[in-house]
Structure formats: structure tokens, C-alpha cells
Amino acid sequence: MADEALFLLLHSEMVAGLYRAAELGEGENGRCTTKLESMGFRVGQGLIERFTKDTARFKDELDIMKFICKDFWTTVFKKQIDNLRTNHQGIYVLQDNKFRLLTQMSAGKQYLEHAPKYLAFTCGLIRGGLSNLGIKSIVTAEVSSMPACK
Amino acid sequence: MSWSPGRKQENHKISRELFVLTYGALVAQLCKDYEKDEEVNTCLDKMGYSIGVRLIDDFLARSSVKKCRSYSETADMIAQVAFKTYLGVTPSVSCSSAAGNEFSLILDKNPLVEFVEELPAERASLCYCNLLCGVIRGALEMVHLAAEVTFLQDRLKGDAVTEIGITFLRKPEDRKYKRS
Numbered sequence: 001m002a003d004e005a006l007f008l009l010l011h012s013e014m015v016a017g018l019y020r021a022a023e024l025g026e027g028e029n030g031r032c033t034t035k036l037e038s039m040g041f042r043v044g045q046g047l048i049e050r051f052t053k054d055t056a057r058f059k060d061e062l063d064i065m066k067f068i069c070k071d072f073w074t075t076v077f078k079k080q081i082d083n084l085r086t087n088h089q090g091i092y093v094l095q096d097n098k099f100r101l102l103t104q105m106s107a108g109k110q111y112l113e114h115a116p117k118y119l120a121f122t123c124g125l126i127r128g129g130l131s132n133l134g135i136k137s138i139v140t141a142e143v144s145s146m147p148a149c150k
Numbered sequence: 151m152s153w154s155p156g157r158k159q160e161n162h163k164i165s166r167e168l169f170v171l172t173y174g175a176l177v178a179q180l181c182k183d184y185e186k187d188e189e190v191n192t193c194l195d196k197m198g199y200s201i202g203v204r205l206i207d208d209f210l211a212r213s214s215v216k217k218c219r220s221y222s223e224t225a226d227m228i229a230q231v232a233f234k235t236y237l238g239v240t241p242s243v244s245c246s247s248a249a250g251n252e253f254s255l256i257l258d259k260n261p262l263v264e265f266v267e268e269l270p271a272e273r274a275s276l277c278y279c280n281l282l283c284g285v286i287r288g289a290l291e292m293v294h295l296a297a298e299v300t301f302l303q304d305r306l307k308g309d310a311v312t313e314i315g316i317t318f319l320r321k322p323e324d325r326k327y328k329r330s
Contacts, residue, residue: 004165005205005208005236006169006201006205006236007165007168007169007172009201009204009205009208010169010172010173010176010201011172013197013200013201014172014176014197016200017193017196017197018179021183021193035179038179039172039175039176039178039179040175042171042174042175042178043168043171043172043174043175046167046171046265047164047167047168047171050164050167051164075164075165075168076164076165076168121172
């Protein structure tokens with residue numbers, strides 16, 4: 001859909017713009033990632049509100065995670081999460097084998113060091129969504145081979 | 151999960167809201183980073199330009215439109231096809247100069263400001279949608295049409311409608327078109 005193209009372009013431009021600005025200034029990579037993550041947080045909060053307006057109450061944490069993997073991910077990235085694993089003690093691993101924000105970048109190990117920048121916004125998105133559903137969380141991302149990520 | 155038609159439309163709306171919310175977060179972040187409104191406006195314009203030069207490829211691939219033969223056709227194309235495809239609104243086009251190279255796109259409903267009520271007092275001269283100007287400028291430049299794009303009226307600043315002015319700077323060079 002056309003909206004997707006717009007969002008993908010805006011996102012890559014955001015990442016590039018923020019890092020460019022940081023280079024001209026003091027050059028602290030960590031701050032850029034934090035900025036991106038907090039932007040994602042705000043967007044995630046707003047989005048989850050609009051999205052769950054009409055859905056039924058969630059039974060438990062696992063239900064919420066399944067919602068994120070199926071409906072939320074489908075709406076935002078047009079596909080579902082490929083694999084969800086948990087240790088039933090509060091740690092969940094969501095695996096996406098063809099993450100939309102990374103498919104355009106490479107299909108292997110090239111540019112691996114740049115991948116985390118592009119995942120910061122999405123981590124924030126998930127954290128914001130969970131926070132508005134009542135779950136405090138820490139979201140991290142790991143990329144071992146593009147375009148799959150956890 | 152069953153996908154009823156109503157659900158699909160809702161998802162479509164949510165995707166658009168994702169874009170609008172992301173844009174809002176971006177402007178908010180830029181306002182935090184830069185003190186002056188002009189700097190934020192310039193930054194948005196530059197980002198829009200980079201997006202525009204890539205968006206035009208996507209647009210041409212998606213819509214397979216024929217070559218535009220005049221400035222007014224180009225302006226119509228932007229308003230009726232591009233805006234419709236990407237933002238879901240169709241601005242009205244009017245030509246505002248005798249020479250035929252200045253056009254205005256008038257937007258009754260600007261989807262980017264859906265969640266914005268008003269500009270904060272200290273940011274009175276912020277062009278919230280300056281990204282759009284950059285996008286149009288970048289896209290036009292990639293089809294060899296230099297143009298200046300600015301906001302003539304902005305609803306957020308109290309005007310009745312949002313008006314984008316496009317001024318084409320040079321005639322399109324026929325030689326370049328014949329080559330492709």
C-alpha cells in the first residue's frame with residue numbers, strides 16, 4: 001500500500017537526519033538511539049489507543065503479546081511475527097524473519113552495524129504500546145542476519 | 151481472525167495514523183533540538199526533499215501515468231493522483247499567474263494535522279507541514295522540473311484553508327524527455 005512506502009521513507013529519513021545532525025554536533029550515537037526510541041514510544045502509545053478502541057479486554061500478558069504479534073504487527077508492517085517464544089517468566093522473544101524496515105537494506109551480513117539504528121524506533125513503538133496496555137517493559141533488538149531480527 | 155471489509159478499512163486508517171503520529175513525533179523532536187522555527191522549517195524541508203526524490207520512483211511505478219505536457223497537467227497530476235494515493239485527499243488546483251507557471255493547491259483537510267489542535271505560542275512561525283513542500287520539490291526535480299514550493303496559507307496559523315504554492319522555474323527541456 002502506498003502508506004507503507006511513505007512511512008518507510010519517512011523512517012529512513014528520520015534515522016539519517018538525526019544521525020547527520022548528531023555528527024555535526026557532539027556526535028553521541030547513544031543519544032540518537034534514545035531519541036528515536038522515545039519518538040517510537042510516543043507513537044506506540046497513541047497508536048495502541050486507536051487500535052484497541054473496540055477490541056475486548058485482554059486476559060493476560062500472553063494474550064497481549066499474541067495481539068502484538070498478530071494484529072498490531074500486521075497493521076504496522078503488513079505481516080505477522082514469525083515466531084514468538086517465552087520463558088513464562090516475563091521474557092518474550094519475537095522473531096521477524098523479514099523485517100520490513102530492513103528488507104530494503106541488505107539480505108545478509110552487509111551493513112549489520114547500521115541495523116540497530118533502524119530498530120530503535122520499532123522498539124520504542126512496542127514499549128509505548130505495552131505501556132498503554134498496562135505493562136512496563138524493556139524492549140531490545142538483536143539482528144544477526146538481515147533482514148531477520150529478534 | 152476473520153477479516154471483514156470494515157476491518158480492512160480500519161487497518162488502512164491505522165497505517166495512515168501511524169504515518170501522521172510518526173510525523174508529529176518527528177516535529178516535536180526537532181522542536182526540542184532546534185530553538186529557532188526557521189531551523190526546524192529548513193530541516194523539515196531538507197528531509198522532505200530527500201523523501202521526494204525517492205518517492206517519485208515509487209509514484210511513477212505505482213501509477214504508470216503518461217508524460218505531462220504542461221505545467222498545469224503536472225499540477226493536476228500532483229493534486230489528483232499523488233495526493234490521493236499517498237495522503238488520501240485531493241486538493242483543488244488553481245493557476246495564479248498569467249504566465250501559467252504558478253499554481254496553488256488548496257487543501258480543505260490536511261491529514262498531517264489530524265491530531266494537532268494548534269501551534270504552541272512560542273512556535274508561531276513553524277511550518278508544520280513543511281515536509282510536504284520538500285517532498286513536492288524533490289519529486290519535481292527528479293523529473294527535471296525545477297520548482298519553488300512554499301506554504302501560502304496555513305490553517306494552523308489561523309487561515310481558512312491550507313494552500314501550497316508551486317512556482318515552476320524553468321521550461322522543461324524537451325531534449326531530456328526525448329532521450330528517455
